[in-house]
Amino acid sequence: MELVREFERQMHNLRIGHTSFKRASRLEKKLGIRRLHLKLESENSSGTHKDRAALLYALDARKKGKDTLAAVTCGNYGAALAYVCSKLDMHCRVYVPSDFAATRNKDIEAFGGNIVITQGDYEAALNACVKDTLANGWYNANPGGPDKELAIYSYSFIAREIAQELGRQPDWISVPFGNGTILAGIWQGFRAMSMKPRIVGYSNNNSAIHGLVNKSRVPIPVEGLTITEVNEPLSGNFLLDDKEGMSAILESNGTAFEISDEELLKASKLIMDQEGLDILPASAGAITAITRLESRNHTFAAVITGRGHHS
The missing domain is CATH 3.40.50.1100 (Rossmann fold)
Incomplete structure (x- = not known):
């Protein structure tokens, strides 16, 4: 509550x-x-x-003592996550599949997000994101993830x-x-x-x-x-x-x-x-x-x- x-x-x-x-x-x-x-x-x-989900994930991450969130995006969710993190003084790493148009990369960077371009499709990007998240103790902010x-x-x-x-x-x-x-x-x-x-x-x-x-x-x-x-x-x-x-x-x-x-x-x-x-x-x-x-x-x-x- x-x-x-x-x-x-x-x-x-x-x-x-x-x-x-x-x-x-x-x-x-x-x-x-x-x-x-x-x-x-x-x-x-x-x-x-997607601002709605990004905000609730960020607040949950902060409650759990984590200041960096990571997720895969084709654009909009990454922009939402970067915006929310910028307002809450947190960090985010946004994984973008190389075969996506990624029309919102400039917005993500403008909000202070850190973009990671991964080779392959969405599933490959998700696997890379989850691997890095576990290795670095970040918060997994992917829909369909543990939270x-x-x-x-x-x-x-x-x-x-x-x-x-x-x-x-x-x-x-x-x-x-x-x-x-x-x-x-x-x-x-x-x-x-x-x-x-x-x-x-x-x-x-x-x-x-x-x-x-x-x-x-x-x-x-x-x-x-x-x-x-x-x-x-x-x-x-x-x-x-x-x-x-x-x-x-x-x-x-x-x-x-x-x-x-x-x-x-x-x-x-x-x-x-x-x-x-x-x-x-x-x-x-x-x-x-x-x-x-x-x-x-x-x-x-x-x-x-x-x-x-x-x-």
């Missing part, structure tokens, strides 16, 4: 959480959706929802904020799958309030979503996995919280969709045209996923993030 109280206090101090929940009236009219709200996680200090429940819990606050703003649960909530962590956390948050919105999860070149789309309860690796600058935040056959994320969708009686790069880019442009919001294409797919449902006659919430252009 002490850790949670400190988390809530520092969220306020570091401008993390309590992001806007915006009615998207123009998108409603354009797409024939009864009611659509956007949870603008781009308002977090480093530009994405994975903290990252999941940090995202439960998104559900709390949505319920407070809406005054009830949405009928559906659309969330990017990624590693499965944010989706699992949002579900945990709603269940803690005895609420059960249906979840629509989506991704692109992602083994968990590929499994769900093919009626499997376990991930199915994507053959010929293709990671691009557009789908990078969503993609992978090696996911850290895939079981938790898949369980959330299944328990909510939800569904899942695979959404192409072209559709993600189109959705991002649509949101800009209709609502004036500059949204990361990988995140804009939350709107595309809603349009794939059989009925749009519901109250929807979509969790979206910006392009991470915060300084």
Whole structure:
């Protein structure tokens, strides 16, 4: 409980959480959706929802007497970790796979993060990170790591904020799958309030979503996995919280969709045209996923993030 109280206090101090929940009236009219709200996680200090997990991990590390955190990133999580550590006078080492576009390396360095470029894919980078963490006594801040429940819990606050703003649960909530962590956390948050919105999860070149789309309860690796600058935040056959994320969708009686790069880019442009919001294409797919449902006659919430252009 002490850790949670400190988390809530520092969220306020570091401008993390309590992001806007915006009615998207123009998108409603354009797409024939009864009611659509956007949870603008781009308002977090480093530009994405991942500030939440980074903060709780950093506070846990400090409580355990560690001043250096280490984690793997394709960009956004590294920026979040570097931002939080800079504010708490801590250190972070951010491992970036060499075959990723790594569009936020400048942000990570600007926040004081130490970048380690590793050869190979995400899994290879994770292995290198874990090895160095153990050897140096650092804190393992990777989602899916030994303290994975903290990252999941940090995202439960998104559900709390949505319920407070809406005054009830949405009928559906659309969330990017990624590693499965944010989706699992949002579900945990709603269940803690005895609420059960249906979840629509989506991704692109992602083994968990590929499994769900093919009626499997376990991930199915994507053959010929293709990671691009557009789908990078969503993609992978090696996911850290895939079981938790898949369980959330299944328990909510939800569904899942695979959404192409072209559709993600189109959705991002649509949101800009209709609502004036500059949204990361990988995140804009939350709107595309809603349009794939059989009925749009519901109250929807979509969790979206910006392009991470915060300084």
